[in-house]
Amino acid sequence: MVDQKKSVLGRGLNALIPKNSGIEVNVRDGSVGRDTGEMGIIASIDIVKIQPNPFQPRTDFDQESLAELTRSIQEKGIIQPITVRRFDGGYQLISGERRLRAVQAARLRQIPAYIIAVATDEEMLELALIENIQREYLNPMEIANAYQRLMDECHINQEDIAKRVGKDRSTVTNFIRLLKLPGKIQEGLRKEKISMGHARALISLPNERMQLRLFEKIVDNGLSVRKVEDIVRAAQQPKKKSGTHKESVGTPAGIQNLEAQLRQALGTKVKVRTKGQGRGEIIVEYYSLDDFDRLMDLFTGK
Numbered sequence: 001m002v003d004q005k006k007s008v009l010g011r012g013l014n015a016l017i018p019k020n021s022g023i024e025v026n027v028r029d030g031s032v033g034r035d036t037g038e039m040g041i042i043a044s045i046d047i048v049k050i051q052p053n054p055f056q057p058r059t060d061f062d063q064e065s066l067a068e069l070t071r072s073i074q075e076k077g078i079i080q081p082i083t084v085r086r087f088d089g090g091y092q093l094i095s096g097e098r099r100l101r102a103v104q105a106a107r108l109r110q111i112p113a114y115i116i117a118v119a120t121d122e123e124m125l126e127l128a129l130i131e132n133i134q135r136e137y138l139n140p141m142e143i144a145n146a147y148q149r150l151m152d153e154c155h156i157n158q159e160d161i162a163k164r165v166g167k168d169r170s171t172v173t174n175f176i177r178l179l180k181l182p183g184k185i186q187e188g189l190r191k192e193k194i195s196m197g198h199a200r201a202l203i204s205l206p207n208e209r210m211q212l213r214l215f216e217k218i219v220d221n222g223l224s225v226r227k228v229e230d231i232v233r234a235a236q237q238p239k240k241k242s243g244t245h246k247e248s249v250g251t252p253a254g255i256q257n258l259e260a261q262l263r264q265a266l267g268t269k270v271k272v273r274t275k276g277q278g279r280g281e282i283i284v285e286y287y288s289l290d291d292f293d294r295l296m297d298l299f300t301g302k
Contacts, residue, residue: 039117042081044110047103049090050082055125056097057132057146069102078103081112083131085124091115094124095131126154133165140199141190144178151176173297174200182208185215194218197225201232204292210235229289266298 035043082096103111129146150156162169202211262270274280286292
């Protein structure tokens with residue numbers, strides 16, 4: 001039974017709402033009745049009885065957009081119900097916080113709600129996260145944190161997250177990697193000072209100082225994503241060493257075999273250079289930021 005519910009949750013709230021439920025309603029026309037105690041019904045419920053969703057992944061609500069929704073509700077009523085579960089003698093919100101806030105601002109006393117059975121907090125978290133992600137309500141940092149919470153609190157790996165939200169695994173990985181950026185850059189991405197493309201390029205820089213310096217240049221000068229990628233590539237080019245030191249000429253057969261094994265394992269060109277006294281270096285090439293992300297996943301085991 002638990003596995004069955006997990007499968008349903010993975011497809012979002014739409015999988016829990018029957019196609020013939022009449023999900024589009026208008027609370028003003030009197031067609032929505034009171035809560036009868038059944039599950040899977042649409043009922044008009046008192047706003048004061050609704051507790052917020054403690055697992056709400058969305059932290060940023062555009063006030064102008066919220067005001068527009070409030071005016072629309074005042075003029076036309078509520079077209080789409082929120083989704084709740086019965087909880088502690090009242091209700092707990094699962095999805096629809098914007099609508100609930102707008103109804104409160106419009107000073108309405110009741111709101112139409114689709115009432116479903118959600119037994120555990122883990123299921124609540126998964127529903128709230130997946131529903132918001134699928135509806136594309138979240139900014140990149142909210143999505144990154146949502147994915148991380150699914151991993152940490154619901155114990156879902158990246159591959160399964162990708163399947164449940166209908167994304168490629170690499171997309172999920174790229175969002176989670178945003179959490180490695182300095183807080184100032186994360187806030188810039190949240191406030192749309194930079195784009196997801198800028199952020200992905202910044203991740204490839206080797207240290208926080210370089211990331212922050214380039215972030216400031218992006219904000220101050222309006223650099224394009226392509227320009228930032230060019231700067232990052234240039235920063236990653238190895239500097240030519242001065243002096244008369246010469247590397248050993250020729251590659252022993254053992255080194256060639258090692259290079260071949262690494263090429264096969266990593267799926268890219270690998271060069272092993274020896275410098276004597278047991279020292280040397282391994283050079284791994286990549287050809288795009290996506291290729292870099294793939295190699296990072298291999299190295300970090302994610």
